Amino acid sequence: MADTLLSVRAISKSFHGLRAIAGASFEVEEGHIVALIGPNGAGKTTCFNMIAGVFVPDEGEIRFAGGRIDGMRADQVCVAGIGRTFQLVKPFAGLSVMDNVIVGALRRNKHVDVARRKAQTILDQLGLTQKSDQPASALTLPDRKRLEVARALATEPRLLLLDEVMAGLRPTETDQMVAIFRNLNREQGLTILLIEHVMRAVMALSKEIHVLHHGELIASGSPDEIVRHPAVLECYLGEETV
Amino acid sequence: MLLMAVLTAALLILPAFADTYILSVAILILYFAYLGQAWNVMMGFCGQLSLGHSLYVGVGAYVSAALFVHFGIQPWLGVWAAVLACMAAGAAIGVLAFRFGIGGVYFALLTIAFAEFTRIGFDHLRWVGGSGGFFLHVAQREFNDVLALRGSPAMFYYVMLVATVAAFVFCAWLLHTRIGYYWQAIREDPEAAQALGINTFRYKMLAIVISSGMSAFGGVFFAFYYNNLFPEQIFSMSRSIEIILGPIIGGIGTLFGPILGAAVLTVLAEGITELMAAFGWEIPGVKQVFYGACLLAVIVFVPRGIWPALARCLGLESRGKGPRDG
Numbered sequence A: 001m002a003d004t005l006l007s008v009r010a011i012s013k014s015f016h017g018l019r020a021i022a023g024a025s026f027e028v029e030e031g032h033i034v035a036l037i038g039p040n041g042a043g044k045t046t047c048f049n050m051i052a053g054v055f056v057p058d059e060g061e062i063r064f065a066g067g068r069i070d071g072m073r074a075d076q077v078c079v080a081g082i083g084r085t086f087q088l089v090k091p092f093a094g095l096s097v098m099d100n101v102i103v104g105a106l107r108r109n110k111h112v113d114v115a116r117r118k119a120q121t122i123l124d125q126l127g128l129t130q131k132s133d134q135p136a137s138a139l140t141l142p143d144r145k146r147l148e149v150a151r152a153l154a155t156e157p158r159l160l161l162l163d164e165v166m167a168g169l170r171p172t173e174t175d176q177m178v179a180i181f182r183n184l185n186r187e188q189g190l191t192i193l194l195i196e197h198v199m200r201a202v203m204a205l206s207k208e209i210h211v212l213h214h215g216e217l218i219a220s221g222s223p224d225e226i227v228r229h230p231a232v233l234e235c236y237l238g239e240e241t242v
Numbered sequence B: 001m002l003l004m005a006v007l008t009a010a011l012l013i014l015p016a017f018a019d020t021y022i023l024s025v026a027i028l029i030l031y032f033a034y035l036g037q038a039w040n041v042m043m044g045f046c047g048q049l050s051l052g053h054s055l056y057v058g059v060g061a062y063v064s065a066a067l068f069v070h071f072g073i074q075p076w077l078g079v080w081a082a083v084l085a086c087m088a089a090g091a092a093i094g095v096l097a098f099r100f101g102i103g104g105v106y107f108a109l110l111t112i113a114f115a116e117f118t119r120i121g122f123d124h125l126r127w128v129g130g131s132g133g134f135f136l137h138v139a140q141r142e143f144n145d146v147l148a149l150r151g152s153p154a155m156f157y158y159v160m161l162v163a164t165v166a167a168f169v170f171c172a173w174l175l176h177t178r179i180g181y182y183w184q185a186i187r188e189d190p191e192a193a194q195a196l197g198i199n200t201f202r203y204k205m206l207a208i209v210i211s212s213g214m215s216a217f218g219g220v221f222f223a224f225y226y227n228n229l230f231p232e233q234i235f236s237m238s239r240s241i242e243i244i245l246g247p248i249i250g251g252i253g254t255l256f257g258p259i260l261g262a263a264v265l266t267v268l269a270e271g272i273t274e275l276m277a278a279f280g281w282e283i284p285g286v287k288q289v290f291y292g293a294c295l296l297a298v299i300v301f302v303p304r305g306i307w308p309a310l311a312r313c314l315g316l317e318s319r320g321k322g323p324r325d326g
Ligand SMILES: Nc1ncnc2c1ncn2[C@@H]1O[C@H](COP(=O)(O)OP(=O)(O)OP(=O)(O)O)[C@@H](O)[C@H]1O
Pocket: A015, A018, A020, A038, A039, A040, A041, A042, A043, A044, A045, A046, A047, A087
């Protein structure tokens, strides 16, 4: 039915002898929302960094829309159609919220005026309009997370990588974010791969979940399957409220 | 608005009223404002700290002077050769540094090293006088010839005024294009910039090439205004520092900062020199101590520079339009 947009095949990555990712493989179908979960230090962010071109995998390959992307630079991966957020947020602190998003929107629009209009719609979507003139450094952490999302969305990606963007949000705010992503997915066909500890969001959004533990993929399946998976319960979900 | 009009008028008619001394100070201000603007492109906009901008001024000066002295090529032509030479030098440094991920302090050290190498090279380059200096034939200044950069101080004043205004307009325009936005993104966070699809290498190269090319003109002006060039002066580290003090004190990354900083520094430095002369004191190094004190005062009282603080007082805060461009 759906085509495979992203395929990660047996990728490994070590840092000074420490295996952060060991032979993980999974796929993301076009138009799906897929979650990557697992305990702290499981290697989720490392996995994102390899997809996004920050690290080159030691082994394995990554394909996006049919082409190899492992070994590409981060900017080339973005141009190819993957947008990402940073777990440790990286706002352009000295620029206004609006200008932050304009930088993203300039990816597909050469002219600043066009990019500004595009940025305005995205700021509206994420409820940041009121803060668009503030310097990004003045934002609260939840707003910085929203800015991360806004900036990545502005590059008009086919695949959006979200690294713990719900962390620190209140439940009502989480629900708002969930609604935003669901809309983007339904209306624009945006494919999303998200790392998240907030199970409320994971359960509400994802069609498919992959679980990482000590750099290895220990389970993959639908949300229903994952919450009943013995290995997952033991190493991760057992200690959290579902 | 009114203030701007008055200021413009004052700048335009200044040579008619000012004596030679005032005019020479005004020229110096414009000269440093121009070079500060050029340096600001790299550091203020793109976040790449160059401490060796005297390299481009020196190369620009020597190239245009050598073409003039040895081949009779007029500066209006020679300036293009100077610009190209400086852009090539900037590109070489850029490729070396940015390809291999040299940034921050190490990049700054590299720029110093290149300026030093070049100084040593020119010290031994007999073709342009070596360490003994290189002198331009000074023609009588009875009529102004802008294309030959020969004429009265007033002519030099207007040349530098036009250059400074042009640099300002050019930088203001750049800052509001995609290039300007991308530079600022790189300055604020290179990793985030790259994640948004910005080829950081390409845009850093663009910054160094534009900045060095702009600086070249400063060198050409210097050569034909002062008519003598000494490697140990023009390539010296202290010249690089003089260039960057203006924008630092005025406000790094702002458009008015380099101009304001150059004006404040030059006027105060001249004032000190005058005072010293008036009292008959002769203490070497006073200017340097004074620069140090100015820098200290700015860092303590207005860490982001005079212009941002002044703009806030005047209510000129950029309303979320251009970032930090005041
Ligand atoms: N750049 C790096 N250099 C060295 N070690 C790293 C680097 N990045 C990650 N690691 C290590 O790799 C392992 C996996 O880290 P990673 O950030 O991918 O985990 P994570 O699953 O995202 O965890 P969290 O839920 O806390 O964000 C950790 O042991 C971490 O210390």
